[in-house]
Amino acid sequence: AQSVTQLDSHVSVSEGTPVLLRCNYSSSYSPSLFWYVQHPNKGLQLLLKYTSAATLVKGINGFEAEFKKSETSFHLTKPSAHMSDAAEYFCVVSDPNTGNQFYFGTGTSLTVIP
Amino acid sequence: EAQVTQNPRYLITVTGKKLTVTCSQNMNHEYMSWYRQDPGLGLRQIYYSMNVEVTDKGDVPEGYKVSRKEKRNFPLILESPSPNQTSLYFCASSPPGLSGYTFGSGTRLTVV
Numbered sequence: 001a002q003s004v005t006q007l008d009s010h011v012s013v014s015e016g017t018p019v020l021l022r023c024n025y026s027s028s029y030s031p032s033l034f035w036y037v038q039h040p041n042k043g044l045q046l047l048l049k050y051t052s053a054a055t056l057v058k059g060i061n062g063f064e065a066e067f068k069k070s071e072t073s074f075h076l077t078k079p080s081a082h083m084s085d086a087a088e089y090f091c092v093v094s095d096p097n098t099g100n101q102f103y104f105g106t107g108t109s110l111t112v113i114p
Numbered sequence: 115e116a117q118v119t120q121n122p123r124y125l126i127t128v129t130g131k132k133l134t135v136t137c138s139q140n141m142n143h144e145y146m147s148w149y150r151q152d153p154g155l156g157l158r159q160i161y162y163s164m165n166v167e168v169t170d171k172g173d174v175p176e177g178y179k180v181s182r183k184e185k186r187n188f189p190l191i192l193e194s195p196s197p198n199q200t201s202l203y204f205c206a207s208s209p210p211g212l213s214g215y216t217f218g219s220g221t222r223l224t225v226v
Contacts (some may be wrong), residue, residue, distance in 0.1 A: 009154075036217075044157075049214050051212040090156060090157065094212070094214075101147075101159060101172070102159065102206075104157040106155060
């Protein structure tokens with residue numbers, strides 16, 4: 001069975017400092033992993049995805065994530081936070097063998113302090 | 115513009131009054147899915163569809179129905195809404211494979 005654990009429900013960083021949002025997954029198969037962002041009162045936007053190619057994945061807006069199979073982790077990072085990064089972030093695991101079902105983490109709320 | 119369109123964006127209804135939330139996508143995607151989002155619980159899948167006339171239950175299907183008569187449309191039906199179905203609902207679509215889902219803007223439903 002697939003599942004995702006986002007280790008922090010809230011993260012606060014100062015503008016210009018690094019961002020780290022942690023995600024651990026559990027999967028019976030070689031997983032596909034995604035990060036989505038949800039700005040207030042908006043839908044979900046795909047940030048980046050890992051699909052068994054390069055383990056370091058670059059996404060939009062300067063975000064990247066590294067797939068570490070030995071640690072079953074897929075942490076999201078950004079070198080320098082911007083005010084516009086304040087949002088809810090979801091880590092997602094997918095198993096294409098089960099009809100593209102997505103399994104969401106409970107989300108991490110990122111606050112950026114000016 | 116490629117998109118998933120949900121209607122309505124906001125809906126307040128009374129317990130027991132049947133309602134339908136529509137979802138349409140213009141990307142010719144095979145897969146479509148409905149999710150509900152509740153504080154502290156993330157998004158949970160209600161139903162999904164792998165193609166026309168092919169639907170299956172997700173994690174929280176109780177109290178919901180869906181149909182997939184056309185590829186582009188995937189309506190969510192609440193036959194007898196109850197207050198515990200007050201939530202933010204998202205429709206999403208995806209091609210087969212590992213592209214990830216494209217999400218609609220959401221429907222905020224309140225059942226009183």
